[in-house]
Amino acid sequence: MSETCIVAIANQKGGVGKTTTAINLGAALAKLGHQTILVDLDPQGNASTGLGIDLEQRELNVYDLLAGDESLEECALGTDIDNLKVVPATSDLASADVQLSQVQDRIRLLRRKLTDSSQGKIVLIDCPPALGLLTLNAMVAADSVLVPLQAEFYALEGLSQLLSTVQHVRQTANPDLRINGVLLTMSDYRNNLSQQVEADARETLGELVYQTVIPRNVRVSEAPSHAQPVLVYDPASKGSLSYIKFAEEFATRARIAREVA
Ligand code: ADP
Numbered sequence: 001m002s003e004t005c006i007v008a009i010a011n012q013k014g015g016v017g018k019t020t021t022a023i024n025l026g027a028a029l030a031k032l033g034h035q036t037i038l039v040d041l042d043p044q045g046n047a048s049t050g051l052g053i054d055l056e057q058r059e060l061n062v063y064d065l066l067a068g069d070e071s072l073e074e075c076a077l078g079t080d081i082d083n084l085k086v087v088p089a090t091s092d093l094a095s096a097d098v099q100l101s102q103v104q105d106r107i108r109l110l111r112r113k114l115t116d117s118s119q120g121k122i123v124l125i126d127c128p129p130a131l132g133l134l135t136l137n138a139m140v141a142a143d144s145v146l147v148p149l150q151a152e153f154y155a156l157e158g159l160s161q162l163l164s165t166v167q168h169v170r171q172t173a174n175p176d177l178r179i180n181g182v183l184l185t186m187s188d189y190r191n192n193l194s195q196q197v198e199a200d201a202r203e204t205l206g207e208l209v210y211q212t213v214i215p216r217n218v219r220v221s222e223a224p225s226h227a228q229p230v231l232v233y234d235p236a237s238k239g240s241l242s243y244i245k246f247a248e249e250f251a252t253r254a255r256i257a258r259e260v261a
């Protein structure tokens with residue numbers, strides 16, 4: 001996958017595994033040898049923290065990328081993982097909606113910065129749990145949207161609103177935007193409900209749903225407090241292995257999508 005690939009990881013629901021997926025897909029793709037940049041677009045900055053970026057290191061951050069003159073290269077910090085960089089977020093981003101409300105072309109701010117400088121790289125954008133200006137910026141900049149769905153009751157609820165936002169972006173600012181796929185997360189195979197949600201999702205969404213399912217695994221939830229992806233924190237854990245498998249499926253799918261496009 002030497003061509004550019006910009007993916008917005010989005011779902012307006014919180015707690016569905018967006019940030020966990022951004023960190024661990026990013027780490028897994030980097031380990032597979034892809035130049036990967038994670039753009040942390042959530043004011044909570046959990047993806048930055050989870051990759052070990054201290055607050056003091058965030059002087060240049062994603063707000064500068066959006067609103068300033070800084071380039072992607074200038075804002076991207078190295079991590080402990082080869083091939084993986086992150087553009088960190090700070091809580092300043094929480095007021096971006098208001099701060100940027102008068103800026104012209106405010107939904108194209110991220111696209112403007114990514115178009116030239118993302119060549120040959122994979123850019124993963126960790127979106128906040130809302131369909132506001134920040135997520136719109138991600139969707140306008142991206143070539144596809146990856147949707148994590150938590151394998152629990154109500155998982156599919158809210159999906160139609162997300163898909164109609166994608167449709168809206170396609171009709172206005174980014175006609176090439178595709179759905180990359182849907183990733184089921186935090187699945188518990190001892191629980192019939194998880195299996196039911198998976199069956200429902202596959203029936204409703206068909207091939208959009210990735211074959212790989214991420215299991216609920218305590219090592220995944222522990223890893224951020226050690227400021228590491230689970231791939232580093234516990235490489236042999238079920239969570240780690242599932243994200244590696246997912247990264248391989250993701251890379252294959254991205255290639256296939258390009259071949260048929
Ligand atoms: P979002 O970014 O969509 O709000 P997160 O990725 O932050 O969601 O995940 C929400 C919570 O669930 C976090 O505490 C995270 O550590 C935990 N979590 C995510 N994926 C898993 C998993 N596969 N197994 C166990 N816990 C998980």
Ligand code: MG
Pocket residue numbers: 018019020042046127128
């Ligand atoms: Mg998050």
